[in-house]
Amino acid sequence: MPNGENQPTMSPPDRAVELARSLGERKGPIADLAAGTMPACFGRLRIKLAALRKEAIATTAELSMGDDPDDPLFTLGQQELDGILSAVTGLDAWVQTQQCVPNACECRADRLLRQLLTERGIPVQNGVSAKAKRVTCLIAGDAAPGSLVGYVMVEHRQSIDHQVQLHGGWRARTRSQDGQLTLVYQSPGYPTADLQTYRADTLACAEAVDAALTALHNHPEPEYGVD
Secondary structure, X not given: OOOOOOOOOOOOOHHHHHHHHHOOOOXXXXXXXXXXXXXXXXXHHHHHHHHHHHHHHHHHHHHHOOOOOOOHHHHHHHHHHHHHHHHHHHHHHHHOOOOOOHHHOOOEOHHHHHHHHHHOOOOEEEEEEOOOOEEXXXXXEOOOOOOOOOEEXXXXXXXXXXXXHHOOOOEEEEEOOOXXXXXXXXXXXXXXXXXXXXXXXXXXXXHHHHHHHHHHHHOOOOOOOOO
């Protein structure tokens, strides 16, 4: 798998360039890829591919509403859309395996953490501060009112909404029913952790969160007020 972190100047594979060219974009991330330029960050490329897929599906639905499905123009249009969807699907499959260069990555830093937690079957949602009125953490686990299990808050400098290139580490803490916070993971150097350790550090954080939630499930808090 190409690794943008170790080889930021490498060229994209011929197949990716071929698929990008078939989409006929004149400017933007797909056009850059079609010209043989490997992006340092794949975020804009993912967004553009998602937009093209959505547009193609919507156009297909419009064509399907026509009165004469045997119309040659309908057939031609459907073939063109099928080709676009095929190229988008193939290119997106390649993009999803790529890694951005950390110090140039514009993706949200929590994207990888969410992916790792979701792969472990752990529900994840944003934690919004009533005081700051913004997303300040990720909440992993069951945060429903009255839950006896508890959950884990994962913070980054009091704001989870930041790009990888600005990342400085994670701090994960369990929160009990009475509001007590217990540290389960903190990145080395937090809140100014080494950016080049981002992936390994995020994986370590996800593993620590998983272990903490497993411990909470195995030893849930007592239900206060019940004999």
